[in-house]
Amino acid sequence: MQVAVEETMACGIGVCMTCVIPVVGEDGITRMVRSCVDGPVFRGEQVRFDDVGSIPFDALGAPGWKGSSAARAAESARDIA
Numbered sequence: 272m273q274v275a276v277e278e279t280m281a282c283g284i285g286v287c288m289t290c291v292i293p294v295v296g297e298d299g300i301t302r303m304v305r306s307c308v309d310g311p312v313f314r315g316e317q318v319r320f321d322d323v324g325s326i327p328f329d330a331l332g333a334p335g336w337k338g339s340s341a342a343r344a345a346e347s348a349r350d351i352a
Contacts, residue, residue, distance in 0.1 A: 272315040280307045293319040293327050301330040
């Protein structure tokens with residue numbers, strides 16, 4: 272199932288970060304993605320609707336986020352590519 276999200280979009284090009292929503296990636300890590308650039312259509316089962324409007328404690332980059340060493344390595348490799 273796919274969903275189209277309508278989050279507040281101040282700039283519409285991803286610079287202001289007001290449209291971020293928590294989405295679980297293929298690797299199982301939650302990331303705050305920009306709905307205006309990375310969406311607005313997402314796989315419904317990957318959007319964490321209960322956490323929209325907040326930063327989940329287990330989202331990548333959240334205060335105190337530790338993740339597994341494998342998750343950190345995968346994220347580092349993704350950032351380099």
